[in-house]
Amino acid sequence: xxxxxxxxxxxxxxxxxxxxxxxxxxxxxxKHGPGNWRSVPANxxxxxxxxxxxxxxxxxxxxxxxxxxxxxxEEGLIVHLQSMLGNKWAAIASYLPxxxxxDIKNYWNTHLKKKIxxxxxxxxxxxxxxxxxxxxQIGNPDVSTLPASNLSSTTYASSAENISxxxxxxxxxxGNQVKVDQGxxxxxxxxxxxxxxxxxxxxxxxALQESSSEAPFPFxxxxxxxLETEHQPxxxxxxxxxxxxxxxxxxxxxxxxDGMY
DNA sequence: AACTTGCGCAACCGCCAGTCG
DNA sequence: GCGACTGGCGGTTGCGCAAGT
Numbered sequence: 001x002x003x004x005x006x007x008x009x010x011x012x013x014x015x016x017x018x019x020x021x022x023x024x025x026x027x028x029x030x031k032h033g034p035g036n037w038r039s040v041p042a043n044x045x046x047x048x049x050x051x052x053x054x055x056x057x058x059x060x061x062x063x064x065x066x067x068x069x070x071x072x073x074e075e076g077l078i079v080h081l082q083s084m085l086g087n088k089w090a091a092i093a094s095y096l097p098x099x100x101x102x103d104i105k106n107y108w109n110t111h112l113k114k115k116i117x118x119x120x121x122x123x124x125x126x127x128x129x130x131x132x133x134x135x136x137q138i139g140n141p142d143v144s145t146l147p148a149s150n151l152s153s154t155t156y157a158s159s160a161e162n163i164s165x166x167x168x169x170x171x172x173x174x175g176n177q178v179k180v181d182q183g184x185x186x187x188x189x190x191x192x193x194x195x196x197x198x199x200x201x202x203x204x205x206x207a208l209q210e211s212s213s214e215a216p217f218p219f220x221x222x223x224x225x226x227l228e229t230e231h232q233p234x235x236x237x238x239x240x241x242x243x244x245x246x247x248x249x250x251x252x253x254x255x256x257x258d259g260m261y
Numbered sequence: 262a263a264c265t266t267g268c269g270c271a272a273c274c275g276c277c278a279g280t281c282g
Numbered sequence: 283g284c285g286a287c288t289g290g291c292g293g294t295t296g297c298g299c300a301a302g303t
Contacts (some may be wrong), residue, residue, distance in 0.1 A: 016271070038288065054289070055272070090291060105292075106270055119283080 013047040059102045066098035
């Protein structure tokens with residue numbers, strides 16, 4: 001038998017936190033700062049284990065937490081990061097500082113996983129990665145171009161560093177190009193054109209720059225893009241745009257504009 | 262109105278890694 | 283080096299509520 005868990009101790013309360021308990025915990029943390037959770041139950045009289053106190057603080061009471069609906073931008077970012085990092089919710093959360101890893105995990109499990117099939121999500125996100133990230137000299141995405149903000153805390157900073165290391169392994173292979181025309185798109189795989197129609201209901205709602213027939217993709221003929229040749233990536237993109245009800249997408253960056261236009 | 266079903270989310274569980282004596 | 287302890291993380295559970303019948 002392993003050692004007993006703290007929450008197995010007699011008298012330890014489980015279940016939802018009451019407002020009174022929240023007040024006690026917040027008051028204590030405001031006075032002493034987060035950390036040393038072991039001492040929290042002992043010094044506050046809370047009949048909760050230290051782990052429960054820490055979780056309650058980090059997932060619910062911590063200042064700056066944004067609750068409520070996820071924006072299309074956040075949604076896209078989660079999908080994108082999940083495809084690169086897998087279920088590393090803490091790492092993903094480091095790029096959405098106002099969201100907790102628990103929130104992101106819940107949102108993924110209850111919304112995004114259903115919306116986007118596994119393979120589809122992967123492909124969509126490869127598309128998004130191409131647009132979110134600048135690349136370094138050898139084609140690796142530059143994580144610094146991701147909208148990671150407010151990385152000043154040590155936890156978030158170290159997570160961001162971990163992501164940077166993970167991203168090093170993500171490289172682009174050569175030989176594929178993609179071009180987009182307004183209302184339709186075509187992809188080129190190893191010199192072979194495959195065309196898939198993009199039946200935009202309202203093409204003008206997308207932020208096509210200028211009046212050029214070619215959207216300003218962030219990569220050009222002389223750049224390389226990793227795409228699985230057995231897929232129709234832009235068909236996936238099409239589904240993304242139509243099914244996810246993303247109102248406006250900047251084709252150049254892949255960013256959901258979320259009412260910016 | 263009563264009951265059932267499905268969903269969202271807060272909280273718990275178990276494992277792991279780091280630290281300390 | 284070793285074991286105890288703590289904090290962090292990802293997976294899972296179960297309660298409460300809304301929607302459907």
